[in-house]
Amino acid sequence: MKNIFTLLVFVLGMIGAYAQExxxxxxxxxxxDINFFSSIKNGASVKEYTTANNNxxxxxxxxxxxxxTSHETNTRTYANSYGSDSRGTVAESRSxxxxTFQFIKMGKPAGLGIIVTTMSDESQDMADMSLKNTNVVVKEIKTYHRGSKKKPLYVVLVLGELNGRAFGVYKYLSVMDTELAIESGEILLKNQKMTREEAIAKLKxxxxxxxxxxxxxxxxxxxKKELTPLIKNQN
Known part of the structure; x- marks a missing residue:
């Protein structure tokens, strides 16, 4: 009973720490920018986000x-007996x-369910190949610190299906690091601006x-006139 009470106090504290802003x-x-991000609370909601490439x-x-962009390997071991005399069992492993997506997970990024999952050390369920080329709608944009408030922020997108249905047993998906997801090609933005590298390749x-x-x-x-600003203005 004491353990349950302690867990409840911890969860309520965590929810309070992620208060809406x-x-x-x-x-x-x-x-x-530390002058900006040091005052931002974890889990703050964002209406509009401008990426590193100005999308x-x-x-x-x-x-x-x-x-x-990631591979997930599952290994199972089977014990089998061979021959009529059953001299013993032979273990076989099949992999x-x-x-799977490296930056897109099933479910929302925060809340009671995620806190309990984290405490029980369960692995996160990442989206798989079946969701490639799926059109999704941005339901929420959240930002979190990479540790303490003295650490920079990263941006999380909460995605829903266009028809309002669920992704299997999950209502939402979460892009756990928007910049890395864009860079890796795991998410594609409509009217996405060309990067400097892409502009150089196209000019060549x-x-x-x-x-x-x-x-x-x-x-x-x-x-060349169209691409020059992209090549010169991005570092």
Whole structure:
């Protein structure tokens, strides 16, 4: 009974620590600026987030799940007897490998269920290959510290199905690190801006096409003018 009471006090304390706070607009620069992030509570709600590549994500936006980038291996051991004299048992191990998302988990990022799961040391259930190319809607945007309040923030997206149904037994998905999920291609934003590396690659490809006369000089110069700001302004 004492243990149950202690657990209840701990859970209520954790829920209180994640009290609601709303930030109208958050940028990647804010998440790295100690003068800003040191005053932000864990679990603060965000209405609009501007990523490191200046893409804007708002509550209510539709995004697409890309491809999983992690492998999950399950190993099972079987004990079998061979022959009519049953001289003994032989253990066999069979492994199966499935692709899972590294940054997208099933369920919400916080709350009583997640706290209890964490305390019982259960592994998180990551989304799998069956959800690739799924259109989802951003239901919530949350931000958390990478440790204490003196640590930078990271941004979590809570995603729901477009038709309001659940992802199997789960109502929501959580993108546990938005920047890394974008960088890895696990989430794809609508009207996503080209990165500096992508702009350079596209310009190099255009130069090669011009060299073999599959693109004329005027088309190349127009593309170069369009891509130059992306190449020069991003570090």
């Amino acid at each position: 709303e930030i109208p607009s958050l940028t990647y620069g804010n998440t790295q 804007i994500i708002k509550v209510g936006d539709t995004i697409v799940l890309g491809l999983p 199966t490998s499935t692709k 490809e255009a130069k090669e096409l011009m060299d073999v006369e599959l693109m004329n000089r005027e088309e190349f110069e127009d593309l």
